[in-house]
Amino acid sequence: MFISGRHPAATATVRFHRSFSSSRISNINRLHPDTLIVGSGAAALTAAFRAKSHNLNPLVIEKSPLIGGTTCYSGGGLWIPNSGVHPADSPDSFSEAMKYMQNTIDKHPTKSSSLARKYAFLENGPKMVDFLSQQGFQWQASVGYPDYYPLVEGGKTTGRSIEGRLFDLKKLGEWQSKIRMTPRKPLYPMYTFEAGHMYRHRVSIKGLMTAAKVAGWRMWSNKLLGRLPVTMGMSLVGQLLHLCIQRGISIETQCSLKELVITDGTVMGARVTHDGEEKIIEAKQGVILAAGGFARNRDMRKCVQGDLGANAKTLTSPEDQGDAITAAMDVGAATELMDEAWWGPTLVDSTGKPYWTQFERALPHSIIVDESGNRFVNEAEAYTRFIHNLFAHQKKTGRGVPAFMILDSNHRDRYVLSGMMPGNIAQWALDCGLYVKADTLEELAQKLDIEVKGLKSTVRQFNKMAAIGVDDEFERGRSPYDQFFGDPGYKANHNLGPIEKPPFHGAKLLPGDLGTKGGVLTDEFARAVKSDGSDIRGLYAVGNSSATVMGREYIGAGSTLGPALTFAYVAANHIAQKEERAK
Template sequence: MAQFDETFDWVVVGSGAGSMSSALLMKQAGKSVVILEKAEWVGGTTCKSGGVMWIPANRFMDPGEDSVEKGVEYLDNLVGDAPDTPGTSPQRRRAYVNQARRMVDFIVGQGVQLERGSTYWPDYYDEVPGGVKTSRTVTALPFDKKELGAWESKLRKGFLEVPARLDDGMRLPFMKHSWEIKKIFFKIAFKLVLGKLTGKHWVTAGAALQGRMLKAVLDKNAADIRVNSPVNEVIIENGKALGVVTVKDGKPWRIGANLGVLINAGGFSQNQAMRDKYMPGTRKEWSNGIETDHGDMHIELERKGAALGQMDQMVGFQMSEAPGWDTAYVKPGTQGTTGKPHAIQVDQSGVRYMNEGGSYEEFCENMLIRNRTVPAIPSWAIMDQQFMDEYGVAGIGTAKKNMAKWLQSGWMRRADSIEGLAEAIKVPPAALKGTVDRWNGFVRSGKDEDFHRGERAYDNWLGDPFFKDGPNQCMGTIEKGPFYAIPVVPGDVGTYGGVVCDSDSRVLTAEGNPIEGLYACGVATASPMGKVYPGAGASVGPSMTFGWIAAKHAAGLGNQV
């Protein structure tokens, strides 16, 4: 029998959102918890993300707007079942939709302040039966990190450290068109200045969610949280997980688990060898995954007999190697570029090959698939002066302020004609001219006959709500010179495959049998969404929910919560 240096009821590897939700539930059940975090900061990839949860039929939606059955219908129609998607099943999808809204109710009951992410943030495939064209998103209210006291410095940095609701922050680029948005901007600016004067440190998005979750765990003394505590081994004897081996004071330290071990250790976005094996053509340098995402637990659990699935999947995030990209905390994303009017994307043959709107996961998958037959990495975002006069580029600023340095660096290319632009980016001039002319024809006829851009609510959400010169909010002509191009590559916010789990979050063997006492959630698992990203928050929502489900099962709570 294994010997341990200390023992807890519930041992959690990693400190992402699902770890915190599981710890709060275990505390309510009267159980002891330790959270072991490899990094020097708490929060995981969740902290760096938008912190959005995709939660069907959640408490913040209007009565009659959604239902469990509608959420299940959407996932069943969209995700489906296939031999190469073992992470999903009808049972697991229904468990998610049923339990996610209950998890949110529980978290709110623990004092974590949440709200609807927006009343308009459509599902990514809202045209599919069961899809919602309003919003199933849930986010945390902005949070003052100073409330964490001594733990303030241990919360991982967020990508947006301002006192702004995420929904308001996404509206700011359109400020010049709306007095309402101008008022939001001045309110945020005033609160930011006031915060600095009064010693506050505001964060929003994922850092706000994890800050609030961490505070709830600390306030309730729900877990012993340890940073700089990598886990090197999961101890399994006679088919049962008994504990883990971590590091304490530079030496191996064995921690036993009375009820179980939860793996929420992130993905393998920073492990190039694993990327080459499972996702050839992708690069760790293009990832927004955190520095500790090396797939340690993927490797360890496979070694201990767990089945891996959907390892070729990532949560794509199209990006561009703009000046400063290699040291940027968040890589320059181009979803808000190619999804706007007056912009399209082409491969290296000068041909458009997909709907430039839609899911970022599908966008990057399309690039990788296209690249197998036609060079498409990088692809090229094509824009005209109408775009440059109106919108920012790749989330790093406007042309008016940055054009000179962009052109000087060679990142952005410019020409007075489409044919000239084609020569600048080394694509066939006749092909690019034909592509742009065809696009302009679609804009004038009001229908993208090739890829149906603008026919779903989400495409238009990505566009410009104030745009009036096209058939919808995301289609505008490319006809006013000069013309511009920037390279686009298939980046990501993390990987999307891992150990296969059942509806109770139990890790399964290759034979489909659960390993007793071993649970997993988050991107350490093969996603319950299969190979699809159904809406904003389809990683954080499942992580929070299946971590909570795992704790319920391990504590034997059934439907008591």
């Protein structure tokens, strides 16, 4: 979808409650930035730090009292080919990565995934990683985490994802109280590639050792030393914020973007609301929009994504309302991919609270069915592709939303499930309606309102395939990506195990997301462009405020943050070069 000009839903939907207080780090009236950065997630902090390295004077503004945005909730991974972080026995190249991107993304080409933008991403990603590393950022290879389509030409079974190393939040000093805390509890200092072992700790020696290392040694040894160890998105934001603090970069919280200020076709700053007052911030060198997407803006989503998008269970921060995107549209910016999101299957309880599901659906002794009791998808496949297939099934049959995850007691006895340790379903999960428990498949089907005959037939057929280790219907377990989330103890197929041991358990599954992926259309320099392709001078957009270079795909862990930080780096470089040329 390609939209030019003001979104019809925007005027009604960007007005939401903002709270203000006198708690501030600096006085905005005394600040004279030449570069304004809207948002405070990892992309925004990267843009600010890179701008400062060019001797620019950046100002970061954040509308909430907390810094970090949705990045703090995330796994914190970045998909960066040829980053130099992975070990020497995992070689990579520009040409391999380009081939992989073309073979996946270009099946559904978009303007945002142009060859020029893919080239800019692949060329600058490693430079961004190296720059931050030289400044003290510590990276960790996501060891063994494969690309999402490793069997496609150019894909890698060893993956290309990286993440921040363990970081002590107490290094932030007084700023620690201003960082957004992830809702994950308990806060284990675990890397993304360790999660699979943690899920299987009851049935795997390696899993047990990983759990002991993460929950035992790594967490408690650091706590005994008076540290607050974090990984994933918290490490990414924490490390970047620490670097920004060290360089004296100005960050203003509770400062909301109202509109962009444009003079003679050039964006020269923004009108903001700060401490209850409207103010103008001049930023003659440029404005970088890095404030996320519009996942929490139900009206806006319904207008461009219909009811399925409007009702999606998003895991973004509450402030993800689309302010930056609509402000850019007001000054003529084109948009693209507004009908898309970083989709994923999500379990929900009776209150509507979402629970992201990834390992649960890939492990043996589980299936996902529609209300007729039929399977319709490879349960273990990449999460955005899963929801695309769910939407297609819904459109074709009228069934699929909601879908249902079905598992037996073999699954429950062996694996972590929605944060619950192996064993019985916790009473809280039954009380809130997250899971339903039954002694027979017939009873389970009746409780979930699934056709009994269809479910029993599906389970019989699935159990036959599980016995030989081959999914003839959807090829579950064929891809190394599927296998990464499975159980290596099942030699014939890491992802297949029969549904046979009572009691049985089921849960309702709905489309969810990690954020929207459509926004301001940008060029290879991260400049916002109009519908005719000309750039809007002085305006840049990165992260979920922009339409992603990944197009309609999700090709590896960190496909959101990898391009976000890379184009933040690119935008800051372009502003600095523009200033240099003007001298």
